[in-house]
Amino acid sequence: MASRKKKEEEEEISEEEEEDDQEEEDEEASEDISKPEVLTKYKTAGEIVNRALTKVLAECKVGAKVFDLCVLGDNELSDGLNKTYTKNKELEKGISFPTCVSVNEIVGHYSPIAGDESLTLAEGDVVKIDLGAHIDGFIAMAGTTTVVGATQVTGRKADLLQALHTAAEAAHRLVKPGKKNSDVTQAIKTVADTFKVSPMEGVLSHQMKRYIVDANKVIINKESIEHKVDEFEFEEGEVYCVDILLSTGEGKAKESESRTTVYKRAVDQTYLLKLKAARDALNEINKKFPTFPFTLRALDEKRARLGVSEMLKHDLLHTYPVLHEKTGEFVAQIKFTVLITPSSSERITASPLPQLQSEIKVEDKALLEILATGTKRNKNKNIKKKKKKAAKKGGEEKKEEKKEEAKPQTMETK
Secondary structure, three states, X not given: XXXXXXXXXXXXXXXXXXXXXXXXXXXXXXXXXXXXXXXXXXXXXXXXXXXXXXHHHHOOOOOOEHHHHHHHHHHHHHHHHHOOOOOOOOOOEEEEEEEEEEEOOEEEOOOOOOXXXXXXXXXXXXXXXXXXXXXXXXXXXXXXXXXXXXXXXXXXXXXXXXXXXXXXXXXXXXXOOOOEHHHHHHHHHHHHHHXXXXXXXXXEEEEEEOOEOOOOXXXXXXXXXXXXXXXXXXXXXXXXXXXXXXXXXXXXXXXXXXXXOEEEEOOOOXXXXXXXXXXXXXXXXXXXXXXXXXXHHHOOHHHHHHHHHHHHHOOOEEEOOXXXXXXXXXXXXXXXXXXXXXXXXXXXXXXXXXXXXXXXXXXXXXXXXXXXXXXXXXXXXXXXXXXXXXXXXXXHHHHHHHHHHHOOOOOOOO
16 A cells, blocks of 8 residues: 555656656747747847947046946936837836946946945046847846047057957857857966956856746856866857956956945745834835846835835845945956857847057967857758767667666566
8 A cells, every 4th residue: 555655656756757847848949049039039139239338438538427427328228128029018028137337446336326326437448338128038148348549449448448358359259059158268368468457256157047037057267176067068049248358457356345336136945024214115026126137226215225224234136336346447348148049159239339549469379269260050050960969869769778677677566
């Protein structure tokens, strides 16, 4: 009797596992970038992000307030999203990363709120802009760097930006099937060494999935004893946000005294908050930004400020603190979204850089070979590789089946 009960339990577990597998397959199918409707959503989000980035870049002038630039970026993203998919009222659209404008040694996540409007741009400032949007959970992210008031960038800043451009071009060509995340990290290091700059430590480029900006597969900007990640090979159908940050300094970031204003809901944590302001703020976050990073500007700021401290005490939020390098150094960023399709590694967000003139040239043969590689691939070759891989996998499965059949069978007691 006990044996029969055990068998029934095992059958129930097996059915649950099959249901989980089916759900996973359905989820993967809904994210398939080879589907025209999915690809269109990605590209439309990319176009909106590109337009917003261009608008903010155009306003990076002497005397411009960083607060105003951040508001402009968010408004442009929202306006662009409001003009797309207008017939489908249930389709979710929104900002996947709030506009951040980080100046000179500030590494990132600087997105001031009302009342903190003192920082303005000056001639020669190195300005990083970072933002993103999603349509139906399909995310496009972008970021770039400009120099205020410069018609042509020269000297150390030009070396930094040329390194940034070169690293981005190399990374774009390496995010493809057959290459590994470590290949990208190595290319960034080679570029940085060539231009005598440093990759920033602690920076990760993430695989993105539907409604997820930071999936588990990551590319590390700089590997060290303290910062390491698991190695993996890129696969067709994946989407990545490539985020590269380089510095004229040592490449080590510290938390700034500037107020943290960017957060993300910790979806695996729950707690019954005591303060009404905190409960109201959490409800607003759950409604507007259940999975994406957000800025306090996007909420009822007074209520949010009161509620955030209690939410943080109970681990309901992840923070994006403002980071900085040493004063006097310059940090530059480039960020773009890549779709690994059957025919290419398609970059759907642009990251325009200013006109620049660096006297340093790339001479590393391996890096030059990477840069000479195209981003398009032979479809037929990919199909053959897939079939060969599937055949090999099928052969291995058959061998395993034969091994199982060869094992002595055990009797079940009724």
